[in-house]
Amino acid sequence: MKGYLTILLHLSAFLILLMPTGTPLGADGLRTRQAINMVEIDITETSISIDTSFNGSSEGKLHCSARLLLNLGLFVDSVDLHLEVRYPDEISASLSEYDFTLTPSEPLAEFTANITVHPGTSSTVTPEVVIGGTATAQPSGTKGGVIEDSASIIILPFYTAEISFKEDSASIPKGEKKVFTLNIENRGNADETFILNWANENELKGAHLGVEFETAEVLIPEGGTVEVEVTVTTSSRTSRGSYIIRIETWSEKNGPSNKEESNAVIVVDVTDPYLGTIQGFLSASPFMVYLFIALTVMAAGAIVYLLLRVRANIAWKRRLRRYREMGEDRGQPETPSNEAFHEGAVLER
The missing domain is CATH 2.60.40.10 (Immunoglobulins)
Structure with a gap:
């Protein structure tokens, strides 16, 4: 079979086509x-x-x-x-x-x-x-x-966390402490260690308040959430009133941050011991509230009943003394009958 070579320039290379004789060198070919x-x-x-x-x-x-x-x-x-x-x-x-x-x-x-x-x-x-x-x-x-x-x-890693308290306010009697639960959520796209700190430490120490973390450094996997206990302590020298405790966190790699989502607040109301006990009792559950109301009503009823009994006893003694005085005036002692005493007691009331 006869044939021929056709050499075509291909920018920086050559394309060599081998075509049989009779093949048209054109579009159909x-x-x-x-x-x-x-x-x-x-x-x-x-x-x-x-x-x-x-x-x-x-x-x-x-x-x-x-x-x-x-x-x-x-x-x-x-x-x-x-x-x-x-x-x-x-x-x-x-x-x-x-x-x-x-x-x-x-x-x-x-x-x-x-x-x-x-x-x-x-x-x-x-x-x-x-x-x-x-x-x-x-x-x-x-x-x-x-x-x-x-x-x-390449997806660059970034590190950020969001923190919040399950319970962000409470009453604490002087000299006692309370444990709060802090949720820390890793909102970044990589595993990271986050640092915890109380932002207004000097202010709180001056008011004789203390804050202690279960752990101050927390390794959280990407997308994970960790709970950390935060203990707030008061002393007998702590003045009554409300105190704001600011907790902050930052990424170990980024350092301290002022972002709003990296802060959480607890409001603590420091009370006298007896008042704090009552408040804690009432805040425990609705059942405790109802029980407290029932006990209060019963106690009030008992007090009223006792007061009435005391008053009746005093009236009886007065009536008895009056009958005795009347008997002495007549030259013979008289003891009031039950009916007379009852009538006198009622009149005395």
Whole structure:
């Protein structure tokens, strides 16, 4: 079989086609060839870092280009390129443009890929963006391949916590203490150790109040919550009144922070011992409140009853003395009958 060699200039390389004798060197002949790569995608950055913290940007850009690989000369006027981008669930990506027409005279097209990292994405994952597409030679309509390129998205770690008390106010009698439960939630995207501190320490110490943490350093996994006991202590020298205790926390890596979500407050009402006991009894449960009311009513009733009995006894003694005096005046002692005494007691009331 006779044949001939055709050499086509391919930018920086040569493409050698071996065609049998009689095969037309044109569009129909090009369709009979196996599909070849016509366009190559190039992403300038191999990776980019994106900050997903609440106060930082969660977006980034990739600078990209599409380059025509094959100069088909007389047989192809242009190549229509349609771009496609693939990405995992942790991120989303879009291109500034999706469709280009590349020609031998203008073989290069530039575009950008806009990357958005979804909130809450862990810093332990490294999503990958892949850009490819399809190429079609014109005017023949021959389909060609597109060489893909990819880039890694590095999720920067950030550290923040939110703290709150299950019970943020209470009454404490002088000389006693109370334990509060502090919830610490890791709102960052990485494991971290958080430091606890009472912000107004000097003020509280001057008022003879103390604060003690079960532990002042807490390692919390990403997305986790830890409970820490906080003990507030009063002394006999603590004055009656309300006190505000400010608790703060910060990331070991970031250092002290003034963010509002990193602070929590307890309001403590210091009372006299007996008053504090009653208040604590009443705040225990609704049943205790009802029981206290019932006992109070019963006690009040008993007191009234005793007062009436005492008054009746005094009246009886007065009546008895009066009868005796009347008997002495008549020259004979008289003892009142039960009916007379009862009548006199009633009249005395």
